[in-house]
Amino acid sequence: MRTFFTFALLALLPLGLLRAEESEFPEPTNRGDASRMGKDIQRTMTLLATSTPEQKNTVTILLYGQSITAGKWGIYLEEHLRETYPDANLIYVRKPLSGFASHLLSKTSEFDMYPVYPDLVIFHDLGNDKDYETMIRNLRERTTAEVIIQADHLRRNQKVIDESDPAKVKDRSQQISAFRNYRFLPEVARKYGCAFDARRDLWKDYLREHNLEPGVMVADHVHPNEHGTYLMTELIKAYLVKREDVKIDPMNCGYVTTIPVTEDMRTDDGALQYQFDGNRIDVIFSKDATQACAAQIDGAQPLDIPAxxxxxxxxxxxxxxxxxxxxxxxxxxxxxxxxxxxxxxxxxxxxxxxxxxxxxxxxxxxxxxxxxxxxxxxxxxxxxxxxxxxxxxxxxxxxxxxxxxxxxxxxxxxxxxxxxxQATNDVTPPKAKKGVERAVTVAQLLTDEKHTLILTGGIEGVRALRIYSPSKFPCPANGN
Known part of the structure; x- marks a missing residue:
C-alpha cells in the first residue's frame, strides 16, 4: 500500500513528474501475447530503435481520443519513449477532447488528426461504431500512419467475467462492452491493418492475480486512478517494442519510398522534375544545402491547391x-x-x-x-x-x-x-540539427494518385524525395 508520504508527494509534484516505473503497485505478470507485441507498428518502432546520435530519425506519434487519452499515462509514456530512445527526434502530440465521443470526434478529427500525418496514432474513443470506423478508415485512406486501436479497461460496475469469446458475442444491444472489445474493435483492426491493444483481457488478468475489484483501479466510474494509470502505462509500454523477427526499411517499405535525385530528373531548363504516385511528398536536403527551391505540383503552386x-x-x-x-x-x-x-x-x-x-x-x-x-x-x-x-x-x-x-x-x-x-510554395532547407534529416513536406493530403513535382532554384541542395502513398499500405481494406 502507498504511504501517507507518497500520497502527499504525489499531490505536490508537477503532473507527470512521478514516473510510472517508480510506482509501488505490483507489476503485471501478463503484459500480452509475445507473438503479437509490436505487431503492425514496426515501421515506427524501427525508426525509434535504429536512431543513433549520427542519425536521429524523426518520429511523430499522435495520441487522439477523449478523456481516457487525456490521462497521465500519456505523459508517462512520453517519458518512457524519450528515455528508451534518446537519440530519436521524437515529435509527441496529444490532442484529446474529453467527453467527445465518436460522433463528435469524427468531425474534429478533420483538423486535429489527419493533418498531423503522423507515423503512429494511438487511438481510443467511445461512441457509435459507424463514426468510430469512419475515423479509422479515413486514417488509412488519407495517411500512411500505423495505428494502435486500444480496447477498453473495466469500469467500476463491470465484471471480470464478461464474455470474451467472439463466437458467443452476437447481440450488441445486450452485450455492449463484450461486443465492442471482442468483436467490433478487433474486426476493425484486422480490416484496416491496425495494431490492437487488447488491454481488457490483461486488465482482467491483473485483477484476478491480485484479487482486486474493478473499482479499485478507477477514480470515479470509468477514469483510471493512479493504480489504473500505472497499469495502463505498463501495458502500452509492453506493446511498443521492436520485433527482431520483422525487418523493415522505414524509408522504403512500399507505402513510404525514398527516391535519390538523379541526373535524369533534371530538365533542360535547369529544373528538377519527378512524377510521383501518392498523397504526400517531402524534399530531403543535403547537410550543406542553403538555397531554397520554388515548388509546383501539377503545374500549380502547392498553396494554390484548395485542400x-x-x-x-x-x-x-x-x-x-x-x-x-x-x-x-x-x-x-x-x-x-x-x-x-x-x-x-x-x-x-x-x-x-x-x-x-x-x-x-x-x-x-x-x-x-x-x-x-x-x-x-x-x-x-x-x-x-x-x-x-x-x-x-x-x-x-x-x-x-x-x-x-x-x-x-x-x-x-x-x-x-x-x-x-499543409503545403509550401518555397521549400527552404530547415536549420541544421546534428543527426536530424533536413526534410520539408512540400504538400500532403493530396489526392492519392499520380502527380508531377517541379522544383526550381536551389535544386543542387536536394538529395532525395520521399513519397507517401496510403493506398499502398498493407491491409485488407486496401486490397493488399
Missing amino acids: MRYHGRNRVKWRGTPIPPGPWPAVLKVGFEQPLIDESWTLTATQDQADPKLYLFEVRGSKTGADGSGRTDQRFVSNSGRVVIEPDDWEIKFAITDLRRLKELPSEFELNWTVMK
Whole structure:
C-alpha cells in the first residue's frame, strides 16, 4: 500500500513528474501475447530503435481520443519513449477532447488528426461504431500512419467475467462492452491493418492475480486512478517494442519510398522534375544545402491547391459570461467553398433573446474583414465563401456549458481560429540539427494518385524525395 508520504508527494509534484516505473503497485505478470507485441507498428518502432546520435530519425506519434487519452499515462509514456530512445527526434502530440465521443470526434478529427500525418496514432474513443470506423478508415485512406486501436479497461460496475469469446458475442444491444472489445474493435483492426491493444483481457488478468475489484483501479466510474494509470502505462509500454523477427526499411517499405535525385530528373531548363504516385511528398536536403527551391505540383503552386489550407480548431473566448478555459471547440468543423488565405478568424456570438438555445453571430477575417452574419440553426456561408458552418456542426451546450460546468448558457461568446497550411510554395532547407534529416513536406493530403513535382532554384541542395502513398499500405481494406 502507498504511504501517507507518497500520497502527499504525489499531490505536490508537477503532473507527470512521478514516473510510472517508480510506482509501488505490483507489476503485471501478463503484459500480452509475445507473438503479437509490436505487431503492425514496426515501421515506427524501427525508426525509434535504429536512431543513433549520427542519425536521429524523426518520429511523430499522435495520441487522439477523449478523456481516457487525456490521462497521465500519456505523459508517462512520453517519458518512457524519450528515455528508451534518446537519440530519436521524437515529435509527441496529444490532442484529446474529453467527453467527445465518436460522433463528435469524427468531425474534429478533420483538423486535429489527419493533418498531423503522423507515423503512429494511438487511438481510443467511445461512441457509435459507424463514426468510430469512419475515423479509422479515413486514417488509412488519407495517411500512411500505423495505428494502435486500444480496447477498453473495466469500469467500476463491470465484471471480470464478461464474455470474451467472439463466437458467443452476437447481440450488441445486450452485450455492449463484450461486443465492442471482442468483436467490433478487433474486426476493425484486422480490416484496416491496425495494431490492437487488447488491454481488457490483461486488465482482467491483473485483477484476478491480485484479487482486486474493478473499482479499485478507477477514480470515479470509468477514469483510471493512479493504480489504473500505472497499469495502463505498463501495458502500452509492453506493446511498443521492436520485433527482431520483422525487418523493415522505414524509408522504403512500399507505402513510404525514398527516391535519390538523379541526373535524369533534371530538365533542360535547369529544373528538377519527378512524377510521383501518392498523397504526400517531402524534399530531403543535403547537410550543406542553403538555397531554397520554388515548388509546383501539377503545374500549380502547392498553396494554390484548395485542400492545402484548412480551418484549425476554434477556441472559446470569454465575453459576457465568465467561461472556464478548455480545449473544446464550439464548432466541430468549419468548411469553405472558396480557397482560403493565410489569416485568423473571429466569430462573435450573441444569444437569441427569443430562443436562448440559439445564437446570432458575425464572422471577421484578419484579412478578409467583416464577412457576414448568421444563426446557429441555419447553414451559414460567409460573403467570401471562406467560412461555411453547417447547423449540425454547432456544439454550444455540451462544449461550452456542460463540459465547463457552467450552470447556464452564456449570453455571448467569441470563437477564434487560424487558417492552417499543409503545403509550401518555397521549400527552404530547415536549420541544421546534428543527426536530424533536413526534410520539408512540400504538400500532403493530396489526392492519392499520380502527380508531377517541379522544383526550381536551389535544386543542387536536394538529395532525395520521399513519397507517401496510403493506398499502398498493407491491409485488407486496401486490397493488399
